[in-house]
Amino acid sequence: MGKASFPLDMKVITIGRDPSNDVRLGGIGVSKFHAKITVDEQGAAIRDLDSSSGIRINGVFTRQGSLRSGDIVTIGVHTISVRFDSSALSLTREQTTEQYTPLQEAENSEAITIGRDPANRIRLDHPMVSRFHATVVKNKNRGFHLEDHGSANGTFVNGKAVRSVPLSDGDVVIIGPYRFYLDAGIFLRSRDFNRIKLEAFGISVIKNGHVLVDNVSLSIDPGEFVAVLGPSGAGKSTLAHALMGNTRLAGGSVLYNGLGIKGVIEAYRSAIGFVTQDNLVRTELTVEETLREQCQLRLPKDSSALERAERVREVMDLLDLSGLARRRIGAISGGEAKRVHFGVELLSSPTIIFLDEPFAGLDPGLIHKFMALFRKICDQGHSLLLTTHTLEQIDLCNRVFFLSGGRLIFSGPASEIKSRYGVSSLAAVYEQEHNPVIKKRPLAEKGTAAIKRGFTRASGVFKRSVTRPLYKPKIVGIGSQCLMLIRRYFKISLRDTRNLVLMLVQAPLIALVLFFTYNAGGDYFPMSFYFCLSISAIWMGGMNSVREIAREWAVIDREFRIGLSPAAYVASKIIVFGALSIFQALLFGACVRFLFKDFPYTFAVGLVLSSACLSGAILGLCMSVLSKNVNMAISWLPIVFVPQIFFSGILAPFDEMSGIGRALSHLTLARPIFSMFKELCFPGRSVWALTQWRALFFLCTGLIILMALGIRYRRFAA
Numbered sequence: 001m002g003k004a005s006f007p008l009d010m011k012v013i014t015i016g017r018d019p020s021n022d023v024r025l026g027g028i029g030v031s032k033f034h035a036k037i038t039v040d041e042q043g044a045a046i047r048d049l050d051s052s053s054g055i056r057i058n059g060v061f062t063r064q065g066s067l068r069s070g071d072i073v074t075i076g077v078h079t080i081s082v083r084f085d086s087s088a089l090s091l092t093r094e095q096t097t098e099q100y101t102p103l104q105e106a107e108n109s110e111a112i113t114i115g116r117d118p119a120n121r122i123r124l125d126h127p128m129v130s131r132f133h134a135t136v137v138k139n140k141n142r143g144f145h146l147e148d149h150g151s152a153n154g155t156f157v158n159g160k161a162v163r164s165v166p167l168s169d170g171d172v173v174i175i176g177p178y179r180f181y182l183d184a185g186i187f188l189r190s191r192d193f194n195r196i197k198l199e200a201f202g203i204s205v206i207k208n209g210h211v212l213v214d215n216v217s218l219s220i221d222p223g224e225f226v227a228v229l230g231p232s233g234a235g236k237s238t239l240a241h242a243l244m245g246n247t248r249l250a251g252g253s254v255l256y257n258g259l260g261i262k263g264v265i266e267a268y269r270s271a272i273g274f275v276t277q278d279n280l281v282r283t284e285l286t287v288e289e290t291l292r293e294q295c296q297l298r299l300p301k302d303s304s305a306l307e308r309a310e311r312v313r314e315v316m317d318l319l320d321l322s323g324l325a326r327r328r329i330g331a332i333s334g335g336e337a338k339r340v341h342f343g344v345e346l347l348s349s350p351t352i353i354f355l356d357e358p359f360a361g362l363d364p365g366l367i368h369k370f371m372a373l374f375r376k377i378c379d380q381g382h383s384l385l386l387t388t389h390t391l392e393q394i395d396l397c398n399r400v401f402f403l404s405g406g407r408l409i410f411s412g413p414a415s416e417i418k419s420r421y422g423v424s425s426l427a428a429v430y431e432q433e434h435n436p437v438i439k440k441r442p443l444a445e446k447g448t449a450a451i452k453r454g455f456t457r458a459s460g461v462f463k464r465s466v467t468r469p470l471y472k473p474k475i476v477g478i479g480s481q482c483l484m485l486i487r488r489y490f491k492i493s494l495r496d497t498r499n500l501v502l503m504l505v506q507a508p509l510i511a512l513v514l515f516f517t518y519n520a521g522g523d524y525f526p527m528s529f530y531f532c533l534s535i536s537a538i539w540m541g542g543m544n545s546v547r548e549i550a551r552e553w554a555v556i557d558r559e560f561r562i563g564l565s566p567a568a569y570v571a572s573k574i575i576v577f578g579a580l581s582i583f584q585a586l587l588f589g590a591c592v593r594f595l596f597k598d599f600p601y602t603f604a605v606g607l608v609l610s611s612a613c614l615s616g617a618i619l620g621l622c623m624s625v626l627s628k629n630v631n632m633a634i635s636w637l638p639i640v641f642v643p644q645i646f647f648s649g650i651l652a653p654f655d656e657m658s659g660i661g662r663a664l665s666h667l668t669l670a671r672p673i674f675s676m677f678k679e680l681c682f683p684g685r686s687v688w689a690l691t692q693w694r695a696l697f698f699l700c701t702g703l704i705i706l707m708a709l710g711i712r713y714r715r716f717a718a
Contacts (some may be wrong), residue, residue, distance in 0.1 A: 003092040006039075010116060013037040013089070015075060016049070025089060027170025028158035029053040029076025029259050037089075038065065044082075045561060046073060053121065053260035054201060054253050057104040061201050061255075074258070077170055077181060112136040112187065115149075116300075122189070127311060127349050128153050128176040128270045130300040133239050136167070136180075136187060144182055146173060152300035152563075156267035159259070173262065177271035177351040179257065195381065196256055196271060196351045198243060203252030205238050205406075212238045214406040215252070218351070220385060225378040227394055228387045229402035229412075236387040239403065240354050240367035243385070244272060269561075273350030277357040279341045280555045283330030285488070287321055287340055288312065290329060291347065296484055298348045298562050301477065311376030315343045319373070328495070335366040348562075352383040359390050367392040478568045485572030493580060503544055507584055510536045511591035518596075525599065531650040537588065537609050538644060541581040541616025542623070542637070548573060549624035550633040553714075566711045570621075570704065577617040585613035604680055604687035612673045615700050619669060622703045625710035643668040672696040 004023055006013050015023040016034040025034070031051035038045050042706070047064040048055050056074035057065045069084040072094075083090040113120040115133040124133070130151040135143045144167040148155035156174040158166055167173070173180040179190040205213040220226055228236045241247040243254055245265040254261040256268050281290055295308045303311075316322045319339045326475050329337050338358060345353060355374075359367050371393035378398075386397070394400060394414045402410040402417060410417050421429050479534040494500060505681045514536075518529055549556070556569065589609050593601035623640060627633035645651070647665035653661055665671050672692035679685045679692075 003090060005088045005090045007088055008039055008084075010089075011039060013039070013091075015123075016051075022291070025075060025078050025093075026168060027077045028172045028263055030078070030170075039089060043067070045082070052253070052262055053255060053258070054615060056258075061199065073392040076259070077172055087631040090543070094593045110138070112138075115684065124176060124178050126176050126178070127299050127303070127347070129178075132609065133175055137175075142196070143167065143185070144187060151175075153270045154267075159263035159267050161266065168603075174267040177268070177570055182591070190257075192668040196268065196383065197221055197258070197707040198383070199255040199258075200243060201253050203239075203242055203254060204250045205235070205242050205247055206250040207238075208599040209251075212406050213242060216403075216406075217252075217406045218401055218408065218411060220336050220383055222351075222383055223378055223381050224398045225375055225384045225396065225512070226386070227397045227400045228385065228390075228403060229391075229394075229400055232389070233422065234403040236403055237356050238406075240385060240387050244354055256271075262275075268351075268686055270348060271351040273345035273348070273353035274558075275342055275345055275353065275355045275358050276554070277360045278554060279329075279334075279337045280558055281329050281337060281344065282488070282492060282552075282555065283337075284328060284492040286328050287316070287332070289491070291315060291343055292339060292345045293484060293488060295347050297481070297559060298563060301480075311347060315346050318346070318377075319343050335362055335369075336369070338366075339718075340363065346377075353377075355386045355388075357387055357389070359388055364392055368597065371396050420585050453582060481565050481568035481576075482571050485568060486575055487647055489572060493576065502585060503580065504587070506540050506543070507588035508591045509542070511588060511595055514592065516596040525596075525681070527682075528650065530681060531648060531674055533592070533609065534612055534670055534673040534677055535641075535644060535715070537585050537612035537614035538619070538673065539641060540584055540588065541613035541618075541621035542641065544584065545573070545577040545617045545620035546633050546637065547630045548577065549621060550627040551630045553628070557714075560715055566708065568709070570707055573621055574618060574704070577621065578614045581613040581617040585609040588613075598679065601604070605677075607687055608673065608676050608680065609613055611668070611696060615669045615673070615696060618700050618703050622707050622710070627709045627716075644668050647671060648674045650674065665694070667699070669696070669699060672699070 006022070007034070013023065014021045014033065014036045015025060016032050017024065017026060017030045018032045021033065023380055029052070031053075033049050033050070034051045035046055035048050035055050038047070044067040045064065046055060046057070046067055048062070052077055054061055054063065056062065058072050059074070067082050069082060071082045073080045073082060073091075079093045079094045081094055083092070105519070112122060113132065113135050114122045114124060114129075115131050116124060116126065116129045117131045120132065124191055130153070132149050133151045134149060134155045135147045137147070138144065145165070146155065146157065146162065146167055148162060148166050153176060154161040156162065157167065157171055159172075160175070167182045169182055169184060171182045173182075177196065181188045182192070191414060200219070201217050202215050203213060203217070204215055205210065209316065216239060228239060230236050236246060242249060243259045245254070256264050291312045292308065295303075295312055299308055301313065313322075316325060319342065321336070321339055321343060324332055324336060329340055332340075342355075342358070359370065362370070367390055374386065375396040378384050399412055400410070400414045400417065410420060410421075417429060437530075464579070477691065514529070514532060518525070556564070559569075586606055586609070589601050589606050593599050619640065622637040624633045627636060647657075647661060647668045648670035649665070652661075654665060657665065672695045676687075676690050677690045680687060
């Protein structure tokens with residue numbers, strides 16, 4: 001669209017992406033049927049058709065409004081001027097000059113290389129930009145073409161990750177936190193560089209039929225430090241998650257730099273930091289190990305070791321952590337651990353950071369220090385949104401938003417809220433608005449247009465506006481991630497003295513119980529003895545690993561979000577706990593041999609014992625994956641291990657079991673393990689001739705597949 005004129009007697013003018021519209025617009029932020037203009041004797045008015053990014057009239061977001069000659073209407077990335085004369089209504093798409101700067105003409109005549117390296121024509125000096133990220137080529141006859149060079153965090157055109165694609169007018173290119181725009185054949189660069197303006201218009205969140213956030217509108221300018229205050233249950237955390245795109249909206253719109261969150265959230269994912277109330281760090285690692293490891297996960301794989309080390313040093317200096325570099329996180333104070341957690345998010349230099357109740361458990365002195373630190377970070381260009389109950393140093397914020405019952409009741413400087421309520425302190429505001437339990441209003445009592453728009457009457461369910469991670473960052477290869485995780489978990493296992501001692505003591509203790517149970521004299525060992533060996537080895541392997549994944553879900557969820565490969569994660573767990581289980585099985589066999597002088601502790605017996613303990617570790621990891629927390633994982637133990645006894649063949653022969661019992665026995669690890677011991681020690685068959693290896697292999701493979709499905713379900717479940 002350049003310029004279009006319509007007679008004043010044309011009653012309706014439709015605007016959108018669909019070819020059937022009177023005014024067709026392309027590019028990001030334009031819905032199929034976006035808006036319509038109605039013309040009558042009283043003038044012209046524009047109405048939004050429930051589009052994803054809405055419309056603006058003279059910069060003001062609205063759902064509908066009247067039009068006058070000279071008005072500027074913004075739809076997606078397009079700016080349209082409105083003109084009236086005696087017989088016609090003219091709509092002219094203006095070239096974008098306010099927010100974007102044209103590149104030099106020389107750069108438009110040849111390849112434009114974009115990346116972190118100084119050799120690029122456009123250098124983007126940011127940790128999340130690859131060294132040679134992408135190239136834009138201008139061809140005389142075919143226009144612009146963009147090529148991504150396998151960048152770590154991807155190149156996004158109109159919110160979608162691309163490898164090689166032609167560019168058209170209206171296309172927005174996002175690289176890291178930077179934006180480019182193609183308009184009228186000119187490649188433009190955003191004037192705000194890597195900053196994000198966050199806006200929300202009439203957003204509502206409903207859960208289980210109750211309104212948690214009710215028709216909230218707000219905006220956060222680049223570099224602002226804002227606090228979201230309110231009583232417990234006011235909807236502060238829910239609002240933060242809605243602004244990040246992690247919560248389904250029942251109505252309203254969230255915009256990042258004027259673009260609907262649904263279309264661009266994956267492109268901006270690497271530019272968003274999130275600090276939770278809990279410290280998501282492993283206490284067994286040192287401060288420097290934690291930051292160095294996270295740096296390897298977060299920064300592009302073409303970052304050199306020197307660049308990563310420099311980034312770690314910068315963050316430690318900023319947060320005053322240099323003196324704690326070699327101390328384990330478990331040995332430092334809660335405030336220092338909170339700084340480490342915050343530093344992990346700062347490694348990638350996010351443009352906007354959400355902090356959800358980060359002051360829990362901190363004393364007022366530490367809160368003062370953190371508030372000053374947050375102010376300093378905002379002064380460097382980052383935007384911070386802080387949800388908190390504290391009133392300490394709130395004057396350091398540019399603005400505060402006060403929520404009560406899911407509604408935004410105040411927006412402005414902290415000093416003005418006291419005069420608004422006619423009180424002398426913010427604490428008095430809390431007393432007036434105290435609401436320990438949010439006022440849950442049934443849908444039937446709500447009449448806001450935003451909520452009505454989000455409700456589908458036919459089905460009685462809300463539209464899913466929460467986004468799924470469509471693009472997976474390629475920070476480090478699976479092999480490198482696996483090696484890094486193996487080093488991590490070996491360190492953690494060796495430094496977790498309590499669990500290490502428990503693991504080492506298990507083998508001799510169980511061997512000692514066997515010694516008290518069976519006669520130590522003679523060279524005859526009954527079949528039940530080998531059954532005890534089988535069950536004991538499976539039990540030890542399962543006990544070693546059953547808590548491992550369930551206890552670190554919060555940490556791993558964050559790492560999955562930044563690009564950790566689930567395959568690398570599962571493989572590292574199996575390798576580490578498999579190795580520990582094999583060591584434990586060999587120690588168990590040695591203890592049994594020491595107590596029972598005639599026990600035939602051969603290579604074959606050691607191999608079967610190791611296989612039993614390894615398969616038990618895989619079973620424990622699978623139970624851990626299927627558990628929400630450690631308590632649930634532990635509760636799986638009797639449910640899973642008791643059938644190992646019943647269906648092993650020791651209590652009843654397989655041909656005497658019911659059909660269901662025989663079928664269930666094939667799903668137990670004890671059946672192939674115990675069968676191998678029987679064939680090894682009674683007929684004396686070769687360990688390599690045992691047919692049960694195949695059954696054990698398929699069982700372990702099935703458990704690994706179940707682990708992978710469990711992780712996938714957790715990552716993509718709402």
